[in-house]
Amino acid sequence: MSSESISQSINVVHPITLSHGKNAEVWDTEGKRYIDFVGGIGVLNLGHCHPRIVEAIREQASRLTHYAFNAAQHSPYIDLMQRLTAFIPVDYPVSGMLTNSGAEAAENALKIVRGATGRSAVIAFDGAFHGRTLATLNLNGKVAPYKQKVGALPGPVYHLPFPSKDNGVTCAEALKALDRLFSVEIDVNDVACFIVEPVQGEAGFLALDVEFAQALRRFCDEKNILLIADEIQSGFGRTGERFAFSRLGIEPDLILLAKSIAGGMPLGAVVGRKALLDTLPKGGLGGTYSGNPIACAAALATLDEMTDANLQAWGAQQEEAIVSRYQAWRRDKISPYLRRLTGVGAMRGIELAHADGTPAAAQLSQLLALARDAGLLLMPSGKFRHIIRLLAPLTTEAAVLEEGLDIFAACLARLD
Template identity: 45%
Template sequence: MTANHDLSTRRTQAVPRGVGSATAVYAARAENAELWDEEGRRYVDFAGGIAVLNVGHRHPRVLAAVRAQLELYTHTAFQVMPYEPYIRLAERLNALAPFTSEAKTILFTTGAEATENAVKIARAATGRPGIIAFAGGFHGRTLLASAMTGKVSPYKKGLGPFPGEIYHLPFPSETTGVTLADTLKSLDFLFAADIEPERIAAIIIEPIQGEGGFHVPPPALFEALAALRERYGILLIADEVQTGFARTGRMFGIEHCGIEPDLVTVAKSLAGGFPLSGVIGRAEVMDAVEPGGLGGTYGGSPVACAAALAVLDIIEDEQLSARADVIGARIRSRIAGWTGRNAMVPTAGLRGQGAMIAFDILDADGGPDGAEAKRVCARALEYGLVLLGCGQHGQAIRILVPLTASDALIDEGMTALEQALVPASVTLPIEAVEDVAA
């Protein structure tokens, strides 16, 4: 019996099926953009722990910062005895905030905690209950976060009822065929049929949808959201859990959009693999909650704060925002060269910003093919590449390679992806795939 098979058996007996895994191989060690499983097989990592590892696995500066903090203390609870790393990280994030007014930051542990607390803060600041989110958006799996998430299966199926006063609009994107006019018309219907705009506390939006399919909205959407804020006092929450920390070529994805948010939720790549999240917001909005209304036992762990401070240094010193653009251009060029290849499954919809790239797998009729996308990911794993899907129908292939990966490693991963796009009924050696690509 192999180590991976044995662990799968133990997992089935010990862990509920509600938590899924994209692969059936088990990690033994990792370095930068490479993983090795329990049987010693090496993989190129194009998943990055779902956008957590923008600075790669086990970056030496992150490990050094964590080791130094471990020698001091690991936990006091910030609400009991606060500590300097939390304050220093808040100061750093406040200075990076994608808005011009004074900022404040509170730290938590998970992305869902960040989005839920952003809603609490927005409701306290406005005195209003309503929250508008978008179809296809993902904001977490806790109850309120699931209510905001714009996808039923698997995130809501059989798990309701959900908290009220959460409303969804269609998300405009060329790849979905939803226009900005469609979105604004739905907004008019919402205000006419369900809730008046004066009762909306905030609109929460991912600058680029993540799990929903890496959809990039038109800039005019953000102009419309700014107009709503001006007219009705509705706050704007930018959910940067996946887009943040250089992934899109900017520190925050909202910086591409031409408007300033009121609140920003962060997590994932903030701490280089350590659990940490936060809400960065305009000071006058953040201070609306009474003392004791926000917090959490492990929120802003000193170990995670130390890691995050190192991550911010790495992003700046290694110029990872600029590196994201270089990586993205390299990946786009390679994918664009595959369009129309007869030996490959049909693909379309190449999209994204910076190194946040996706494309769709299509069926013979040109529709989304989630089943084939799963097979592509499975074949990629066989060729030594960890890859993830996403999208409304599971049809999208998303690439989230660490921004610290070398060009050679990225090219190796793209070659494996290219081979994985050849259906099982067509067998080509890697050399033949490379010849076709040329």
């Protein structure tokens, strides 16, 4: 199909055109079947066209397709926010607002923390990804391709090393960098918030160090700084729990949500401490499409499926399959490029690197093409595009998951 009418600044990983999908399988316009380990980049934790979500969309579309909540309330928005705030595993009173996307959730969170603290500086982390809008670009801990050629970005924003067992940065190193930041770069009293992903997505599924997370929470409490957890990719069961911050033993002040919140419909949210969400004046938050009734109906159906029992079972099944197969591949030495397994739960990355540890980006590109030809769609990540992130739907049938891992192994063994 011709793409002349589409901006060439949009990068497409797989040069195919999809027609339809069901759970963890998709078909292109030529009729070829693929097993989908991309899942819309983390959007489809419940798979393609989940029957309960499709029915909710159809039913709502026959009743009310849209109304701007700023103009008049509608019940899907109200019902969803009641369910969603109850779904957040924290001990404090929660409220929130709906957005169209994760980036929009991040933008609104920045407004909220400025209003609540009277401060403007933000601390983010190396390797972070929080969106492609102008303000979120500055939060991202990576220049290419996101920050190139766009000029000065809203700030002030500072970055710290992201401590994780998956990248070798220790808690002590990150805390030392934190101390230097406030000794050299900025007055701690000017900082409104820290924003952090409990598991970094774009960076290659790097899990935040637990000790550091707890030290950061204490630091924020001592200095009256707010802590934002970006759960856009790690949330809604990807790590086997509702949200990844629970494994860290902390409670963030604000939480950013999107991706798998609504089974593929465009929806996001900012939720957190009610006092913070009520800080801005009337009209300070909102949006024409934010909380569209059809998207809200899809999200309500999504939450119906995301019981703790389901999330734990799905996460454990997928984690066991991935970890056991990875360990077998390492034991059998199926590829000289196979390195670390990153992440937690079903949120896993597989690193490709040379014997000297340098990233094997060329081999990952080869793997993408080989796997696609064999009927498996994969997604790259990492600073050097050398880590495959596995984002198969949590609902993937065991046989389909194993088939996909078989294809992965066969293609991995063929790398030059």
